[in-house]
Amino acid sequence: MLEDIPKSRIAYLRRTGPYGEANGVQMESFTSWAGANGLLRADSTILGIARDDPARTPPRDCRYDTCLVLPDDAEVRHPEVLQTRLVGGRHAVLTAAHTSVGLASAWADLFGGLTAQGLTFDATRPVLERYRPCMLAQHLCEICVPVL
Template identity: 65%
Template sequence: MFTLEEIAESRIVYLRRTGAYGAANNNHMEKLKSWAATHKLLRPDTAVLGIAHDDPATTPPHACRYDTCLLVPDDTGIQDPEIRETRLTGGPHAVLTVPHTAEALQQAWSTLFHDLTAHGHALDTTRPVLERYRPDLLAQHLCEICVPVH
């Protein structure tokens, strides 16, 4: 079951990976975390976000885009040509906590949108769905899927 959470508008920095979703996304996430650690942006409570931009059911695997993101303060200077930045639009999200395994994430993705509709929520397609990896949850082998809703 999901909970509702208001996620604040934030500045994010990110690395984009294009290719089939899967294990390579984890390597990409480690690359961003390493970069963030060297720039003193990675604290023990820092959440990393994943944004899958394409539906693998309708997009060829080689064209799927995945952003690994980190929330940063507005005054953080970014001087790396590989690191992009943008604003994460805030608003209400349905948050589902799931085991951090490929199987559990796949199962959650397959039922999540139906469950939202069944509970009277509609997906807000103007904002991205987020995978949120918080250290306290990862220590319990859990992660979150945050779906923007109206």
């Protein structure tokens, strides 16, 4: 499925180190903080952004951002939580099981699937792991790949 993801304001917490279980621990901590500070709502969108290709970047240097899409009027007050704008744009969206095996499988098949559909990955924008309550209730999440 193709989707035009809108530009949006995000709050994020960055972790540097090997991808894997620690990303999930950070996600739990970040969403707990967001909930306790009134930023997490029933319709909120959480994003995970792996900033580096682990095939090209040493694991100790891989960056992972846990993000929350913010309404324009939201105020963020935490010394480690930063804010930026998500560029948005056209994305191929793949639904995956919200498990380590489901996500690993989706990531492994991702770029071959784009080619088969005649789509080109836009390496100037990050791939997004998108978590929305309605999907998580079904143990699903989405991988949103920027395409030209």
